Amino acid sequence: MMGMDSDMQRILRAGCGLALTLAFAAPALASYGIYVGSGLTADGSVLLGGTGEEVSSHWLEIVPAGTHPEGATISVGVDGRATYPGEFIEIPQVPQTAKYITMNYTDYEGFPPPLTNGGLNEHGVAARDIWAPSRPELAAMTPEPQRGPNYSDLSRIAMERATSAREAVTIIGGLMDEYGYSTYGGNSHLFADANEGWVVLNFAGGQGLWIAQRLGSDEVRMSYPGYIHEVPVDFREREGWMGSANFISFAVDQGWWDPDSGEPFDANAVYGNGEGRSEGVRIIEARLRQQAMEGGVTLRQMMNAVRDPLISSDAAGYGQVAHIRQQDPHPELKMLWVAPTGSVTAPFVPYWIAGSEVLPEFGKHRYLTKGQASTFVRPDFAVQEASRFAGRLFKRLMYYTCDAPARFLPEVTEALTAFEDQSIEQAGAIESRSLVLFNAGEPAMARAVIDDYSSARARAALALGDALLGSIEARHRLLEGTEVPADAREMGTRYGPYVNCRVE
Template sequence: MSYALYIGSDLCASGHGWLAGYGDEPSGHWLEVVPCRSHATDSTITVGVTAEAALPDQLSTFPQVPRTARYMGVNYSHYLGAPPPLINGGVNQHGVAVRDVWSPSRPELVAMTPPDQRGPNYSDLSKIVLERARTAREGVEIIGALIATHGHSSYGGNSHLIADAREGWVVIEFAGGLGLWVAERLGPQSIRALRPGWIGLILQEAGEDVLFPEHFLETAQRLGWHMVGDAFDVNRVFGDGRGRRPGVAWIEDEIARRAARSGGLGLEDMIWAVSTPRLTGDSAGYGQIVPLTAETPEMLRMMWHAPVGPVTAPLVPVYLGIERMPPEYGRHRYLGRGESARFIDRVHEVTGAEAISDIPQGAASTRSAVAVFKRLMHLAFQGGDAWVAEVSTHWRAVERGLAAELADVQRSAAILADAGAPELARRLLTEHVETRLLRVLAEAEALAAGYEARLRAGAGLNMSTMPRLPDQIW
């Protein structure tokens, strides 16, 4: 289902807004920085879903642009019928950040989705926005143009939250094969959580604060779901009609309360919003917080990243300018789709390529950060609220230390870049990020060893099929 949270700049102590959230996928995850790439004039990209999807499709292609932007985000290995690797969002060199969140369409729209639907799926749209958009609004326009030209492969409805230093946009793409989508602008005073994605009342004229295709209102009227002259509630007309869900109301109201305090919202509030056990558990595949800053050098664009749900894991700042990712945080065999039937050798080539893993042997011989932090998560969960709070307290202290380093690291990299040595700036950022990621990984292993020893000496490991978990609101 995933979770996204946008905070406008006027509400923040830092003077810039934030985009945060996580993805819900029970699969392998890895953090990746994708460089700028030039593409031949005849280059194409493959998009869509396969016959395995809940709403089946066939893959299709359309032209790639001549040059794509540098970006980073978390890839994952599986969603039904969608070819991997998949991505729910991240941030690009222009400061455009994206989150992807499920948004159920009206049942009648799902039922009328044609069996031969074509076009980009939810992950394709996230990736293409990261590759192409220079502003959040341009990201919305790219999605609209792609749907109009190439269609959309829906699994029942979806949304994106796209943001830059100036504004945010909630974009909902509807099932039905009718090319229906709508986007609502979020400004500097906005607080918006998506889980699932939703838009309520909108102006019935496209403009600065709302965008939709020309046939959007007419389609609702033709199908008898909206009467001319009535207020247009997007969720009621084209969505599931359930409005603002209880979990969304809770986190938006809590953020508004915190924003009313003297000084406004800070990084610690954003960390709390993605790490509170009321919202975050095992289903959160990772955590992301992107500062929506203006006029930031490309290499200093960054996001705070947690390899699993931040309820028991730290968020570590990762810069777009780094040259490599520690293999522990890269693509791994842990939870990789199909890896249970594959080998890392050449003996089994005779049985077909599907028997051979494409994970490098060196990567497979390292620790998986996802596996290490998942182990710590479930050890802490077995100890109850007290242990969860204890682990969280530790990581929040670590994050404060990491935040205190940021200004010096960024200033050092800027000095090197301004002196004509950008390669040294990238090396500085790479070694800084690598050191911090590996340090918290070692700490996680030490914490897990301690909690396991305490469990074995006390209540014992929970070997039942009923997991012990925090009480989540969703």
């Protein structure tokens, strides 16, 4: 820890045992995002990782670019079942939307599925969507019905339209300014491109309050929840800041901040829950900064951070790492690594913007899909539903592994890491093959190379999951036994405690 200050050393030393358990005693359904700037990575790329935490099935989609007729609109908002009831409105669609890769899901009361937390688009813009609670007095001001795009609408629209992280902020800020915002209590976004990142806070209350801060090449930021602390009073005149025109004045009018007090304007303290980043977030950020000092954060290390059992658990619907390089070999070779459920026990599989194929096993299934329990399967969906669901396979592996993590987690982590290292090693050769075909004027053949490889790795991931599950299931029964609750009426919990692989 040469060169580190005493506070950072203390944080890193605290990174084990009960301290970490308490640090991450946040509620489920929260989501997290991790940004590492290009000046701190081993290869000069920007890394953006994280997950969504929702009680839902999750499935991979590669959404093609689209053209839309003049006058086309999209429906945004929430309905009357939401925590803060609302009604849908129509807003204009743009003539051309971008291709993007995302994980979709269905469950959030009153929010119309499919929902998304972001992903990666053809312009190299990556997004993560993270909770950020608003202060109760502000949330109580939310009008009924509320109107305007919700967090998923904003994430999807950013993926469809943004050509840079900065533009993503201007797009969603402009939508909030013009059409309002439908909240579940407060939210944030992390956007990144090859040059920079931006964190955006969207506050509840129907007052149109939002603030955005630029993250530079020498920064690490973990949002759990999303946070922005000191905001310059004249932020709208400063580079690296954006926000609603009333962001400072509204707090003054409410008596929540006194400009004559000498105290800085802390966005989380004034409009949020006042907690800012937790001790656990500081630990993860400090680890990444230490790795940056030791040669730069690698793609491998970012995967490890997203996989950390402190933050990847049953609540994690998937894992995601966007590897945003300064120069891609070809515009269609932008890359997103995706784990089909919580990456603590699921491998990351590489997908490129050039691809279009998603195996049925990684597509939408009925398991944990909202509203499907009371229906039968449509004939045209039979083959999809007949396939093994990757999310369910790796959930089963998680439940066995996390029931005895000291015994089983090390071998699972070792196997997943080896699988991903193989993919990382092979990816360059795959890109070179496809690049030759792109340059030869054979884009369809180039894209087929990408699809074939991603699908092959996805199949290999399933085979690895089957092998690990079979082995651990057999040994768990012999070594740990099978103990089930006598009362099986309540199998689930929405807010914890829930299954995780932390070793206490």
